Amino acid sequence: MSSPSPGARSPAKHRPVNRDVAVLVVIFTVDEGRLHILLVRRSAQPMEGAWSLPGGLLTPSESLDEAAVRKLDDETGLTDVFLEQLYSFCDLDGRGSIAAAYFALVDASSAHLARRRAWLPAWHPVDDLPDLAFDNRRVIDYALQRLRTKLDYSNVAYSVLPAEFTLSQLQRAYEAILVRPLDKRNFRKRMLSLDIIEPIGRTATEGRHRPAQLYAFRERKPIVF
Amino acid sequence: MSSPSPGARSPAKHRPVNRDVAVLVVIFTVDEGRLHILLVRRSAQPMEGAWSLPGGLLTPSESLDEAAVRKLDDETGLTDVFLEQLYSFCDLDGRGSIAAAYFALVDASSAHLARRRAWLPAWHPVDDLPDLAFDNRRVIDYALQRLRTKLDYSNVAYSVLPAEFTLSQLQRAYEAILVRPLDKRNFRKRMLSLDIIEPIGRTATEGRHRPAQLYAFRERKPIVF
């Protein structure tokens, strides 16, 4: 709410307490049938060089959402993807700062990772993460849970695929995120009945087998069923 | 209460930018078959006297959760109830502060509202709220949505009822929150099959009709189905 607290009693001697406020972004992608997260190396003490989630302090004028969008853009060059606030953590670093965590889904082939840094950012499979700075692991676990839940009742997957895709690609993305095989017929039946994707009328040949019908999401923005 | 002057923030480029960080608590209860929210009057400018959600700045040493627990205790005298972080809002007051919103469910008959203030806090039916300070309406709408969703796949209702209750009381609480009548037989069948409540073996007589079996939640803590 507002800085002045409606319920507070002693206006005179209360001194406002300000805090560091940062955003963290858990950026997911699916590549080679596996779910990955983007990690960067810390460029400052403490724990310089340790793998961690991308993030940083808010600038004086920006909002939480703006900071998250900026960070995501910095790291991937992408702006028009699924990005949602996750949870606000306190004291992840042991120094009382506030970190508003966000999570995003990106198409690996559209993302352009920064290449001019001493330490290069990199995709890491979620089932094989390195040791992470601070309590970043907690944030990732929370994001994973939310992503998996949300996959079931929303169209978030639109953001992890290129504009045109085959149903098999879509299914592989779902399977990578859920870490569970899905039945092909049931999967297709459900996706089509949800009315969130449509065939675009062209096919794609990929390998020495039958070409697949190409589909696109009707809306490239979040929809909840 | 005095709000921090703009100069209180660290303007220098090489210094981290700190912000006011506050918590807001949307405190729900069910009374007389209607869902209510606890509102207080702002005790400071701007908008002094306007109804708003309880909240306030973090003290120097506390975490977000601790501040939310403290606020809830201040307003209701309750500590062992359902309380969950909702979302962090930015700039609700137009001055760039961060507000971590929480929501809580309390049993109206256990709550003791503050009585020694110039402006008394009060329960307001959610379907008949007064004009509210700032963007508090957005926060309440968000909390309502989350509460209604969560009612369907968790035992949050444990926190809005006394320790012992009848199935009819439980059903009335659900109906008040969802604003929709529920079928008695289906409701009882479902509640019992979820295995989250159990009969305590006693009955309660209330009015000139058949006494009702009393039940209790097996766990008085959050469970997700």
Added chain:
DNA sequence: GCAAAAGTGTTCTCTGTACACCCATGT
């Protein structure tokens, strides 16, 4: 012609929903 992925229906089970009557008590 063969390897490889695309594409396609039916059956069963389970969950949610609709619906109406008798029971125990106080007055």
Added chain:
DNA sequence: ACATGGGTGTACAGAGAACACTTTTGC
């Protein structure tokens, strides 16, 4: 005896899960 809310079962519909074979292409 009657008014009031407590308590109970069954039938139907829709959703999700299990399951196997034919088609189209590149080589």
